[in-house]
Amino acid sequence: MPSLEEELFPSTPGKFKIDRAHTMNRQFNRCFASTSTMFLWALFLIALTASYLSFQSFVDSGSRYFTASWGGIQWEKQIRNSAQIHRSKGMSVLVTGAAGFVGSHVSLALKKRGDGVVGIDNFNNYYDPSLKKARKSLLNNQGIFIVEGDINDARLIAKLFDIVGFTHVMHLAAQAGVRYAMENPHSYVHSNIAGLVTLLEACKLANPQPSVVWASSSSVYGLNEKVPFSESDRTDQPASLYAATKKAGEEITHTYNHIYGLSVTGLRFFTVYGPFGRPDMAYFSFTRNILQGKPITIYRGKNRVDLARDFTYIDDIVKGCVGSLDTSGKSTGSGGKKRGPAPYRIFNLGNTSPVTVPTLVKILERHLRVKAKRNIVDMPGNGDVPFTHANISLAQRELGYKPTTDLETGLKKFVKWYLTYYGYNRGKAVH
Numbered sequence: 014m015p016s017l018e019e020e021l022f023p024s025t026p027g028k029f030k031i032d033r034a035h036t037m038n039r040q041f042n043r044c045f046a047s048t049s050t051m052f053l054w055a056l057f058l059i060a061l062t063a064s065y066l067s068f069q070s071f072v073d074s075g076s077r078y079f080t081a082s083w084g085g086i087q088w089e090k091q092i093r094n095s096a097q098i099h100r101s102k103g104m105s106v107l108v109t110g111a112a113g114f115v116g117s118h119v120s121l122a123l124k125k126r127g128d129g130v131v132g133i134d135n136f137n138n139y140y141d142p143s144l145k146k147a148r149k150s151l152l153n154n155q156g157i158f159i160v161e162g163d164i165n166d167a168r169l170i171a172k173l174f175d176i177v178g179f180t181h182v183m184h185l186a187a188q189a190g191v192r193y194a195m196e197n198p199h200s201y202v203h204s205n206i207a208g209l210v211t212l213l214e215a216c217k218l219a220n221p222q223p224s225v226v227w228a229s230s231s232s233v234y235g236l237n238e239k240v241p242f243s244e245s246d247r248t249d250q251p252a253s254l255y256a257a258t259k260k261a262g263e264e265i266t267h268t269y270n271h272i273y274g275l276s277v278t279g280l281r282f283f284t285v286y287g288p289f290g291r292p293d294m295a296y297f298s299f300t301r302n303i304l305q306g307k308p309i310t311i312y313r314g315k316n317r318v319d320l321a322r323d324f325t326y327i328d329d330i331v332k333g334c335v336g337s338l339d340t341s342g343k344s345t346g347s348g349g350k351k352r353g354p355a356p357y358r359i360f361n362l363g364n365t366s367p368v369t370v371p372t373l374v375k376i377l378e379r380h381l382r383v384k385a386k387r388n389i390v391d392m393p394g395n396g397d398v399p400f401t402h403a404n405i406s407l408a409q410r411e412l413g414y415k416p417t418t419d420l421e422t423g424l425k426k427f428v429k430w431y432l433t434y435y436g437y438n439r440g441k442a443v444h
């Protein structure tokens with residue numbers, strides 16, 4: 014019986030075999046070696062391709078972030094439908110910040126009277142985005158389409174102007190809030206400065222150029238002590254970065270008016286409040302806390318003087334915005350070239366009757382029928398100004414602006430909305 018060795022290493026007649034086996038073995042080894050080399054090469058190529066692709070996506074991440082949610086035939090069709098004008102001599106308006114407080118109200122008012130409206134909003138989470146989504150569905154129900162995107166996305170804005178020859182832009186997208194600027198300064202620069210410039214660049218290049226109406230702020234008056242605040246008063250002493258970016262916006266829009274012939278109207282809003290408002294604002298967060306039995310912090314000014322605001326009801330602000338669009342006058346430029354002087358206007362949109370913060374709280378207590386737990390503290394150096402008070406005679410004259418809702422009435426409407434929207438279940442409000 015051949016031994017195992019013999020089987021593997023047979024005697025002389027099988028030398029060839031042995032050689033062959035050797036050769037085969039060598040070939041096999043070579044072949045195995047080359048297969049594994051190939052395998053390694055393949056692995057290497059796969060890894061290379063994968064890293065190239067991920068590098069590409071890293072490089073592209075900025076534009077991918079912007080472009081992910083827009084484009085396509087269906088998308089364009091929705092924009093065209095939304096922009097359609099349903100009245101004679103109507104306008105087609107691009108409303109930025111359309112899912113925001115003022116933006117949603119203005120969009121609805123324009124649509125109601127037959128203007129074409131296309132919204133854009135980035136739905137950021139500065140405050141509860143579910144409120145923005147709720148506003149969005151309200152607008153959708155009225156046939157208003159809101160593009161989900163950022164005003165810093167130049168390609169998107171240009172595309173919107175390609176699809177629709179907007180006659181007007183109502184620019185309300187912004188990083189709002191006075192005190193939050195200390196926490197997140199860059200978001201103010203991103204939206205209120207960089208975003209504004211991106212939008213104005215698109216407006217400048219559009220043919221025909223739209224007229225631009227945009228939201229400045231009463232905060233530009235900063236430490237101004239002359240009362241009431243008039244448009245010609247000094248605005249070079251901002252008390253917060255927020256105010257500084259709004260003031261910068263006024264200067265930036267002026268240059269676009271001057272160089273490119275864009276018609277520009279800046280609106281200095283005075284502490285706007287009302288249904289579907291902003292949860293970060295005092296009247297809103299006080300309501301929430303009072304209903305939940307939580308304390309509210311009331312800031313007090315120097316020498317124990319109460320802070321006061323010229324609180325302005327949303328419906329009055331909407332009238333001011335629509336009046337501004339109606340009287341804006343045409344831009345004169347086209348394709349980035351100025352053809353003549355165009356209007357540049359700034360208006361206060363306030364209520365002309367400041368109310369102190371403690372009085373605001375008393376009114377809320379009355380409407381809510383719940384006592385507030387007050388925590389009164391000296392105003393920290395957080396960018397707040399002690400009071401605001403608008404002189405609105407210019408807006409009255411030029412826009413027919415005439416506020417009709419006092420704080421008592423306006424807060425009653427707000428509280429009614431709040432209780433309907435969030436429910437009467439005081440202790441467990443949903444937000």
Ligand SMILES: O=C(O)[C@H]1O[C@H](OP(=O)(O)OP(=O)(O)OC[C@H]2O[C@@H](n3ccc(=O)[nH]c3=O)[C@H](O)[C@@H]2O)[C@H](O)[C@@H](O)[C@@H]1O
Pocket residue numbers: 189190191229230231232281282283284285293294295296310311312313320321322370397401
């Ligand atoms: O008029 C404007 O231009 C500005 O109005 C508001 O800013 P503000 O007037 O500070 O409104 P709130 O944040 O609602 O504050 C109202 C008053 O309540 C006071 N407050 C606020 C919060 C708080 O916890 N306690 C408190 O006493 C503030 O100091 C202020 O005097 C908006 O938040 C800004 O976006 C807007 O630009």
